[in-house]
Amino acid sequence: MKIRLAAPLQSDSVVDGFGVRTVIWTQGCSHNCPFCQNPSTHDFAGGKEFDVEDIKKELADLENQDGITLSGGDPMFQVDAVLEIAKYAKSIGLNVWCYTGFLYEDILKMGQKNKNYLEILNYLDVLVDGKFVNELKDLNLLFRGSANQRLIDVPKTLKYHKVMLIPESDGIMENFKVKKEKVYI
Numbered sequence: 001m002k003i004r005l006a007a008p009l010q011s012d013s014v015v016d017g018f019g020v021r022t023v024i025w026t027q028g029c030s031h032n033c034p035f036c037q038n039p040s041t042h043d044f045a046g047g048k049e050f051d052v053e054d055i056k057k058e059l060a061d062l063e064n065q066d067g068i069t070l071s072g073g074d075p076m077f078q079v080d081a082v083l084e085i086a087k088y089a090k091s092i093g094l095n096v097w098c099y100t101g102f103l104y105e106d107i108l109k110m111g112q113k114n115k116n117y118l119e120i121l122n123y124l125d126v127l128v129d130g131k132f133v134n135e136l137k138d139l140n141l142l143f144r145g146s147a148n149q150r151l152i153d154v155p156k157t158l159k160y161h162k163v164m165l166i167p168e169s170d171g172i173m174e175n176f177k178v179k180k181e182k183v184y185i
């Protein structure tokens with residue numbers, strides 16, 4: 001299976017979720033959020049195709065990473081491939097964050113046509129959902145760019161059958177605020 005990426009894997013990020021992370025920058029997005037910070041990732045024919053098996057090998061060789069972050073672009077446009085990657089990452093002990101311009105509720109609906117949208121939720125620790133809305137941009141937000149975007153605790157959300165957010169008042173969240181240095185989309 002192939003996946004189209006905007007860039008090679010980027011390790012040692014501390015700004016794309018908790019801990020030290022390897023970011024997988026997927027190529028392709030049609031949400032067209034005004035003032036998107038990554039317009040070069042929109043073209044579905046842009047970037048470069050990689051074999052998912054090669055991405056898995058790269059993940060297996062990683063050292064000192066807490067998890068992976070699926071970003072883009074929008075990873076959900078390549079759900080079949082990112083599902084394989086998320087599954088593999090979990091199997092080797094990495095946690096998985098995913099950024100998407102879709103809402104969690106959209107993903108549930110899309111799951112009626114392609115069950116992989118539902119399946120991938122079982123392998124996500126955190127879903128950062130929603131489009132970037134420039135009017136709601138706030139540089140004090142953690143791991144996201146605009147106030148409409150949600151940091152969803154996916155395992156809890158699946159357990160309680162309603163969207164459960166990661167509370168920003170958590171001590172863990174406070175520790176990461178000093179490291180915040182860019183706008184998250």
Ligand code: SF4
Nearest residue numbers: 029032033036073101
């Ligand atoms: S902000 Fe994200 S979801 Fe919105 S257009 Fe840019 S890449 Fe797509």
